[in-house]
Amino acid sequence: MNQSAREGYRIADLDQSQRPRERLERLGAGALTDAELLAILIRTGIPGENAVQVGQRLLNKLDGLRGIHQAAFEDVCQEKGIGPAKAAQIKAAIELGRRMAQESPRELPTIHSPQDAANYVMYEMSALQQEELRVMILDTRNHVLKIEQVYKGSLDSSQVRIGELFRTAVKRMAKAIIVVHNHPSGDPTPSPDDIAITRAIVQAGKLLDIEVLDHLVIGQGRFVSLKERGLGFG
Incomplete structure (x- = not known):
């Protein structure tokens, strides 16, 4: 076995145009695959696998970045x-990304569409292992004032107290809300209970003069707008 094989395959052994760090410098981080970004953290490979291949194997074994x-x-x-050192670097990098997504922006974000609302919560909620229902509270210009967790655990239309969803919105004299919950399975297809809950929330909003703009179901990297599908908003 030669010296390179004993030490493990190195990023430096790749053609310069294919080295992840050089590609990041030249093209930006957004141009790199998940495996290439992990390779920058992993740095060196093992006999038979370079760092990119180790990163890809890790993604395959643990079911992607979410895993x-x-x-x-x-x-x-x-x-x-x-090993521990590389695992710590990978975990730290992913946690930094999660925290960045949760940082309060200098200006209140404005929701113009279901996609805007989904983008605001997708990163965190698509990784949740339990079902959660949250309420996005909006002012008259659709600025997000607050996102509040209302329920955690399996949602059942018979257990959800509709008044709880509006409590903070009423206190803050909000004009609109968007309801968001996740499906840990990754499939955002609304269930019959999701539709029943939506119908009850919309009716309560009319009584309270608080518009329910939408109910989003968050899956793995995708979402469903019940309003766009006409489910519970008829």
């Missing part, structure tokens, strides 16, 4: 070619 985020630290460490 790496949810996996226990020990499980990431145990993957061949990772």
Whole structure:
């Protein structure tokens, strides 16, 4: 076995045009694949695999970045070619991305469409392992004043107290809300209970003079707008 094989395949062994760090410098981070971004953190490979291949194997084994985020630290460490130091760097990088998505912006975000609302919560809620229902509270210009978690756990139309969804909106004299909940399965297809809850929320909003702009179901990297589909808003 030669010296390179004993030390592991290095990023430097790749053609310069294919090295992740050089590609990032030249094209920007957005041009890199998930495996290439992980390779920058992993740095060196193992006999038979360079760092990009190790990163791709990690993604495949743990079911993508979401899976790496949810996996226990020990499980990431145990993957061949990772170990505690690299696992810590990977976990830290993903956590920084999660925190950035949650940072309060200097200006209140404005919701113009279901896509805007989904983009605002997608990163965090698509990674949740339990079902959660949150209420996005909006002012007259559709600025997001607050996002409040109302329920955690399996949603059942017989258990959801509709008044709880409007409590903070009433206190803040909000003019509109958007209801958002996730499906941990990754499939955002609305269930019959989702539609029944939506119908009850819309009716309550009319009584309180608080418009229910939408109810979004968040899945893995995608969402469904019940209003766009005419479910519960008829």
